[in-house]
Amino acid sequence: MTKILIVAQSEFATLVRSKAFIVTLILMPVIMGASVFIMRMTRDATDTNQRRFVYVDRSGLVGRVLEAVAEVRNQTAATDGLARFEPVAVSPVGRSNDDLRLELSDRVRRKEIFAFVEIPPEIVDPDSSSEIRYYSDHPTYQALPDWVQVTVNQAVLSERFRAAAVDPALVARLTKPAALGSVGLFERDDSGAVRAGEEVDEFRAVGVPAAMMVLMFIVITASAPQLLNSVIEEKMNRISEVLVGSVAPFELMMGKLLGGVAVSMLLAAIYLAGSLGMAYYYGYARAVTPVMAAWFLLFLVMAVLIFGSMFIAIGAACNDLKDSQNMMTPVMLFMMVPVFTWGAVLRAPEGTVALVLSLLPTAAPFLMLLRIALQPGPPLWQVLLSVTLMVLTSVAAVWAAGRIFRTGLLMQGKSASISEMIRWVRQG
């Protein structure tokens, strides 16, 4: 046991001195912050171009409204960071419909106009099923068609009310929708008083769980793959021979794993402390509970044991970094599963997909953590089952990696194939 700790201590000291660790420590929050910033910037991205479009109003009723609304909108468009919409009327008279559509399509292609819109004659008729047609070669640009749809519909509705002799102002007053506020459940506090639920805050409900999962991902990717580099270096420089002369291979591997766990704990502690500080500063001090932090650390240890074992085994089986990169790909794919699926878990944390994925031992450290962080959280049995499966998997991974490590460590020359690694595990 003492020797395991000596190896772990040395591994820890080497890992925290490595460039990879320091770069992760400093750069990762910067990159994460920058990407959040860029996402916000692009979400609110301003499109202040002029969007000139032609409308063909066969109803003769909504064109004027379109122009009037556009004019009002354009007055403040620049200051609101919006595009200017400039409707231009074209009369359909004197041409066949298809000739007109072809002519306008050509104008779009020549960039004279951005798009054109056809408003059918019976648009005001409530029994008609005819639609507004929007033609453009920019299928992903939604601001203009959305605006056209809303504006034309407003004009159509007010035209219908006018035809039915109903005051549009009265309609607007009577059809005003009621707002919905999302509120948490009532509870009884320690003094026995009933306490109202707090208003549900999107940041706390979704942001904190998602941030915890991302943090888990960062910490694991910063610590577990380093173990592979450490093993490869020892193998290539024949350090393994000296070490195995002093300490049993399994002790050596366990020392490395513990060193990896310690490094990940240090990273997690630094990031968690930083996040808590920020949460406190912004008034979210209660967003991360000690219980949550405990779950985080438990799942982190499991994840580092599972993935760290895999990386150590690969390091022991390979003889150069290039081979190991190839072998790493499947493990990295395993690690990516939660990245591709966490959206589904977020939308339906109680669903079957979420349950199955959060029980999968390689995905559980991310997805079960996410589910625990999402209110109201999964049933206890699911959490316990997931932890049990993870413990069993980490024991199996450590055991198998120990066998591969023992055989692979002293192999020189060709890197082992997957089938050879399986044989080493089976034969010991």
Next chain:
Amino acid sequence: MTDAIVLDEVTKRFGGIAAVDKLSLSVPSGSIYGFIGPNGSGKTTTLRMIMHILLPDEGTIEVLGSRDTGAARDQVSYLPEERGLYKKMTVRRLLRYYGRLKGRSLAEVDAAIAEWMPRMDLPGVLDRQIETLSKGMAQKVQFIAAVISKPSLLILDEPFSGLDPVNAQVLKDAVLEMRSRGATVVFSTHDMGTAEKMCDRIFMIFRGRKVLDGSLNQIQEEYGADTVRVRTAGGAGVLSGIPEVDSVNDFGQLQEVRLKGDPQAFLKRLSARSDVYRFEVTRPSLQDIFVRIARPQEQEEADRRQETGAA
């Protein structure tokens, strides 16, 4: 005297090929034991088995009186053929790590570092990274890493290869120092001169089998007094065609001649052909014995290459 290492009928195979074949060997405690043999003959495999890095397929190995894998680990140190050092670590961190892995306390390790660094002529490098050291310095650091735990058995794989004469002498003195402190030293080498001068006993392995084992005296006696060292005015050229000559090892200024007949008859014929400045009937050198054993293999391999080429 007890034996530090006892190998009994040890066999190790890799992919069906025996790298070491039914090898038996006893290394007396406190001796310096030299392992010689051509490349790929099984030296390193044998050393690794003694270190319990590899386990034999058959036979038993006893190290310092114990057959238990790893029981003697803390008393045995190993210096691999080359490298074996972390490039990015400082010398101090590396020596402390290796010493503590052998079960020594930090205080013991630091005391040993303070003793060995000046002895190995390595002042002021303790806080330098390994990658900044010269090859000679790194090799000496590696040696200190091996002896820092005060091992009872020291196993060195090619410890002197690639060293300049000054560093080689420092290392040889250090090996002798370890022996004088009671340690058993086993080392492999390709340098027959070193083996002859330093080793109490020499063991040669060839194609996984033991072909020589004993003191230099015993080995040379086994190979008889059929060798003559000559220096003549005519050089190696005058030796050709003399019927007593079996083979000649030409050193330029001196020829080592292996005879298949009477040395006096050979001397007569030689002096008839040229002035003889030196004539010494001697026992074959270790180098000569090594070549006699290993050369047939090289010849076979050359023949095989020729056949393959012709086909």
